[in-house]
Amino acid sequence: MKKLDRLDWAEGLTLSTFGVRAGVRVNVLGVLPRVLPLLPPGWKKSHRVIVERLYSLVVAQGCERAGVRRLHLLYADSTRIARDAALNRVLATLETDLHRYTAEATSDMTFLHAGVVGWQGSAIVFPGPSLSGKTTLVREMLRLGATYYSDEFAVVDSSGLVHPFARPLGIREDSSYRQTKYSAEELGATSGVKPLPMGMAVICKYESGAQWQPAPLSQGQGALELLANSVAVRSQPDQTLRRLQKLVRHTIFIQGTRGEAHRAAASILNLSCAHK
């Protein structure tokens, strides 16, 4: 860390998000504005000097020469977490790591891997890990008039309400893993602001050509699925279980295999209306 500290740092900032304080510093002027849109939604500038995690972005300078590759480096505290010739990829690592760290370290909120939309005053939650099709389903819901809350995390407070984590949706345009970012507004939808109670949780997986025929799931089995997708269950097991208990009080759980997202999305919204 001392070696890193000795480098010339051009600019930096301290941010506070969900009670977690982190710092970002860069060695080249003008790079920090590219970092700002990647910070967790709702972050605030902090004036404190001491942070829980410090990101150091070393941007390669100077012109390329034959036989010499200039690589950008990213450190989280003293651990190097990215080393790449493309700055975009290094910035993507910064975003992923900072969001994951926030989700693990905060005790203000409990983070679950899930997509979330708001619909008629309650939240519909789709728990699932990365690459399980959360964003595709959320995008279809937005097309049908739902409010955007998150495509990555359901953020649950101590009273069991779901808060927005409305980062831009990372949409995979083709079969590659590369994502293009779109805000909810760019997709013609609105982002939620108010915390909502969870009305429905949908446990589904994608299978090409599958018919969407959801079956009800018991509260305990549903809570077990949520537990499997909670980020900090190892470090905060008691708090996670307590909040899950409050979260699922008035929730109906359904489970099934879906084919194309637009059919499942319409059916889920209808089911949610019928439940009310």
Place this chain on the structure above:
Amino acid sequence: MKERQFPRARLDCLSREFGEEVLVYDLQRDVGHCLNSTAAATWKLCDGNNSPSQITRTLSRQLSARVDESVVRLALDLLANANLLVEPKVPVEYLSRRVAVRRIGFSCSDRFASGDFHCGAHACPGSVMLA
């Protein structure tokens, strides 16, 4: 099935009630389990003092219905497979080196021959391995 005379629930697991079910989180193995009402009631009665037949009688009283002991034994089996019970202490048996080597040899050859040799953790039905 192992004979469990006085089964005892593990105390180092976290549990919370969700309706009639109980969610149990195994801190050591990082695994969650969902117990239905019968399994949950059985698990709560596993205090190390109750035998399966005593558990059956208490359950029948609690549920105001006749509970068969085979149901309780099945629940105990499932709880044991999910590692939610304290393993019974098996008295140490001192063997001669010759007998020990012979037993270990048989045991290994049996396992490999049947192709039933597993390493690592496995999930029980109704449980989810947490990442």
